[in-house]
Amino acid sequence: MTLLKSLRDAGALRTLDNALAQSLRRLDPATPDTVLAAAALASLAVANGHAGFDPAAPQRLVDADIDWPAPDTWRAALEASPWISQPDDGDIESIADTPLVFEHGLLYLRRYREYERRLALGLRRIGAQSPETDVTDALAPLFAQLFPDARTGADLQARAAAVALRHNLVLVTGGPGTGKTTTITRLLALLTAQAQQAGHPLPRIALAAPTGRAAERMAESVRKAVLLLAAAGVDAMLLDALPTAGTTLHRLLGTIPDSPRFRHHADNPLPFDVVVVDEASMIDLPLMAKLVEAVADGARLVLLGDPDQLPSVEAGDVLSGILRAAGDGTGSPIGDEAVSNFLFGEPAWRMSATLAAGASPTIDTRLPVKGDRATSAVDMDALQAVLSASLAAGPVTDQTRVSTPRSADHSATLHPSTTNYFPGRRIHLQRGYRQSAALDLAPLATAVREGDASNALSLLRAGELAGVHFHEGQSDPLAAHRAHLLAHWTALADTTDPAEALVLAGRMRILTAVREGPQGARGLNARIEELLGGSTRRGAGPGYFHGRLLLVTENSYRHRLFNGDIGICLADGNGAVMAWFPGDDPLHPRPFHPSALPAHDSAFAMTVHKAQGSEFDEVWLVLPERFNRVLSRELVYTGMTRARSALHIAARADVITEALARHASRWSGLGWRLGADDAPPAPAPVPIESEVPTQGALF
Numbered sequence: 166m167t168l169l170k171s172l173r174d175a176g177a178l179r180t181l182d183n184a185l186a187q188s189l190r191r192l193d194p195a196t197p198d199t200v201l202a203a204a205a206l207a208s209l210a211v212a213n214g215h216a217g218f219d220p221a222a223p224q225r226l227v228d229a230d231i232d233w234p235a236p237d238t239w240r241a242a243l244e245a246s247p248w249i250s251q252p253d254d255g256d257i258e259s260i261a262d263t264p265l266v267f268e269h270g271l272l273y274l275r276r277y278r279e280y281e282r283r284l285a286l287g288l289r290r291i292g293a294q295s296p297e298t299d300v301t302d303a304l305a306p307l308f309a310q311l312f313p314d315a316r317t318g319a320d321l322q323a324r325a326a327a328v329a330l331r332h333n334l335v336l337v338t339g340g341p342g343t344g345k346t347t348t349i350t351r352l353l354a355l356l357t358a359q360a361q362q363a364g365h366p367l368p369r370i371a372l373a374a375p376t377g378r379a380a381e382r383m384a385e386s387v388r389k390a391v392l393l394l395a396a397a398g399v400d401a402m403l404l405d406a407l408p409t410a411g412t413t414l415h416r417l418l419g420t421i422p423d424s425p426r427f428r429h430h431a432d433n434p435l436p437f438d439v440v441v442v443d444e445a446s447m448i449d450l451p452l453m454a455k456l457v458e459a460v461a462d463g464a465r466l467v468l469l470g471d472p473d474q475l476p477s478v479e480a481g482d483v484l485s486g487i488l489r490a491a492g493d494g495t496g497s498p499i500g501d502e503a504v505s506n507f508l509f510g511e512p513a514w515r516m517s518a519t520l521a522a523g524a525s526p527t528i529d530t531r532l533p534v535k536g537d538r539a540t541s542a543v544d545m546d547a548l549q550a551v552l553s554a555s556l557a558a559g560p561v562t563d564q565t566r567v568s569t570p571r572s573a574d575h576s577a578t579l580h581p582s583t584t585n586y587f588p589g590r591r592i593h594l595q596r597g598y599r600q601s602a603a604l605d606l607a608p609l610a611t612a613v614r615e616g617d618a619s620n621a622l623s624l625l626r627a628g629e630l631a632g633v634h635f636h637e638g639q640s641d642p643l644a645a646h647r648a649h650l651l652a653h654w655t656a657l658a659d660t661t662d663p664a665e666a667l668v669l670a671g672r673m674r675i676l677t678a679v680r681e682g683p684q685g686a687r688g689l690n691a692r693i694e695e696l697l698g699g700s701t702r703r704g705a706g707p708g709y710f711h712g713r714l715l716l717v718t719e720n721s722y723r724h725r726l727f728n729g730d731i732g733i734c735l736a737d738g739n740g741a742v743m744a745w746f747p748g749d750d751p752l753h754p755r756p757f758h759p760s761a762l763p764a765h766d767s768a769f770a771m772t773v774h775k776a777q778g779s780e781f782d783e784v785w786l787v788l789p790e791r792f793n794r795v796l797s798r799e800l801v802y803t804g805m806t807r808a809r810s811a812l813h814i815a816a817r818a819d820v821i822t823e824a825l826a827r828h829a830s831r832w833s834g835l836g837w838r839l840g841a842d843d844a845p846p847a848p849a850p851v852p853i854e855s856e857v858p859t860q861g862a863l864f
């Protein structure tokens with residue numbers, strides 16, 4: 166049996182994957198079966214969130230019992246195929262009339278390879294341009310006011326802001342509540358003050374996120390940070406100049422009705438000097454490529470995100486590719502002397518000389534001082550990184566990890582291009598500041614992030630973490646906790662004010678790992694609707710009852726409704742039901758006739774994937790009874806960190822253990838394009854008992 170037929174018979178391919186293979190066969194009947202199958206698998210890989218397909222590890226994509234070709238033979242067939250181009254240089258556009266590209270071990274659909282290439286080029290373009298105005302001493306008093314702890318050298322937030330002043334491409338990563346938004350708000354105040362001091366126009370700043378809810382949360386956090394700065398005595402005129410509203414990436418880029426293109430692109434760039442994007446882990450490859458291309462020359466791009474969260478549902482896993490190239494962010498270079506001044510209160514060279522003279526036993530005395538050959542820009546960066554890392558973390562050792570740009574020579578050995586280093590900077594914030602007496606999530610989040618199932622289970626079973634409730638072995642919270650759950654949803658129907666109803670709707674959510682199956686969102690929603698009385702309730706259209714929560718499941722540029730948007734059905738006095746969704750102004754949601762909505766589901770229960778970027782006061786995380794391949798530590802971590810004041814986990818211990826043993830990583834060439842010299846983590850193998858054929862069908 167041919168490989169393509171085996172894959173079809175095993176139910177591994179979608180219609181679309183098979184159609185691609187068939188059309189290649191029609192166009193050239195001599196196309197080898199292994200090439201046709203690889204084309205179908207490259208298409209399937211995208212549906213599973215990968216940028217391309219690795220023919221050396223096909224069993225990671227398809228769990229059926231297939232007699233796979235030997236990797237070398239398969240590779241040779243791909244390399245010989247006229248359908249597949251193999252660019253000499255990762256930066257060069259691939260031949261337009263070959264539908265596939267084989268590069269760095271991955272077989273791509275051409276479009277996705279081009280997105281990756283354009284994204285890497287775009288990031289390098291942004292990062293390669295230094296900010297126009299230099300950091301001056303005049304900014305130091307404000308810096309000290311904004312970051313009073315900077316002098317200790319241990320304040321990573323101060324370090325992040327200092328680095329961001331000097332670089333156009335910056336990633337600030339960290340878990341929930343580590344102060345990413347707070348830090349960026351202070352950075353924006355510094356940039357605004359810098360422009361004022363120099364007599365320049367104030368920077369035009371955009372705050373954006375992949376979903377409306379995430380954009381609104383970001384804006385709320387910025388507003389809160391501004392209020393705190395005002396209370397701390399920061400100049401009101403400065404604070405008044407900061408943005409207080411967020412927007413979705415789609416809105417920022419300017420959707421064109423019924424088109425995947427945007428109004429802003431390389432030839433019509435965004436009219437902003439600073440673009441700050443939150444929830445970067447949710448951004449897929451095509452959207453990130455379009456965003457980066459639309460950032461104007463000389464403008465700054467600041468990406469905020471939590472690297473431990475799930476990657477985007479759509480193809481790409483962009484953030485992790487960028488992060489692999491950017492380093493772990495714990496020892497980022499500081500920049501220059503003026504920035505170091507802010508942090509340490511004296512010029513770096515003087516400090517380095519003091520330290521080098523042995524003033525501190527914790528410092529490696531081999532550190533170069535000013536005047537040595539080390540004063541070249543890169544060495545100075547490295548020097549200051551070591552300085553700051555040492556001040557923050559104690560002894561400097563050979564293992565101290567420092568992110569520095571790769572040299573052209575080094576990159577040349579990895580890649581034909583000589584410019585493929587990552588020119589941005591990453592700072593990883595580690596200290597959690599969001600104190601909640603109600604919810605003590607941090608120890609559990611750490612155990613989950615580290616994949617330490619035994620610690621996670623002991624914490625859950627001990628029941629001593631405030632606000633965390635473990636319903637071990639329970640697979641049906643609707644049976645065991647019906648009254649509690651229903652009370653929330655029935656209360657939703659007591660309000661008729663759409664803005665208030667949307668706020669109430671965010672109080673509680675059931676989050677699931679999968680959409681289908683007994684513990685899937687779809688089945689739970691159907692049962693909840695039934696319990697709520699469904700269409701017999703006030704304001705019935707077929708299925709659209711007063712108080713029904715809706716989740717949009719596709720992007721509709723025409724409606725400006727996007728995958729993941731949540732709305733609520735409300736009946737007016739005459740019983741006519743409209744579905745209300747958040748608008749630009751939270752006080753004025755937008756009404757839609759239910760029949761005019763793009764594809765949608767109920768949203769009483771939703772998958773963790775769809776809940777990314779949202780938070781709820783109370784989260785019920787329900788895992789399947791049997792292990793499913795979508796489970797991973799990132800999924801559990803993302804689900805639990807959606808909770809603000811109470812987390813309920815209903816799951817079996819063995820399922821938690823298996824989930825925490827897996828990473829949700831994807832095949833991507835982005836890290837390589839940006840100069841990462843490590844191999845991307847291979848996606849976890851698919852367990853044989855998996856029930857579900859493709860991830861695309863899951864969320």
Ligand SMILES: Nc1ncnc2c1ncn2[C@@H]1O[C@H](COP(=O)(O)OP(=O)(O)OP(=O)(O)O)[C@@H](O)[C@H]1O
Binds near residue numbers: 393598
């Ligand atoms: N240096 C700090 N000192 C005191 N409180 C802080 C500090 N940094 C942040 N916070 C507080 O911690 C909370 C979380 O901060 P922030 O919203 O900036 O975090 P975040 O990383 O953006 O969170 P999320 O990922 O959930 O959006 C806020 O209440 C903020 O005021």
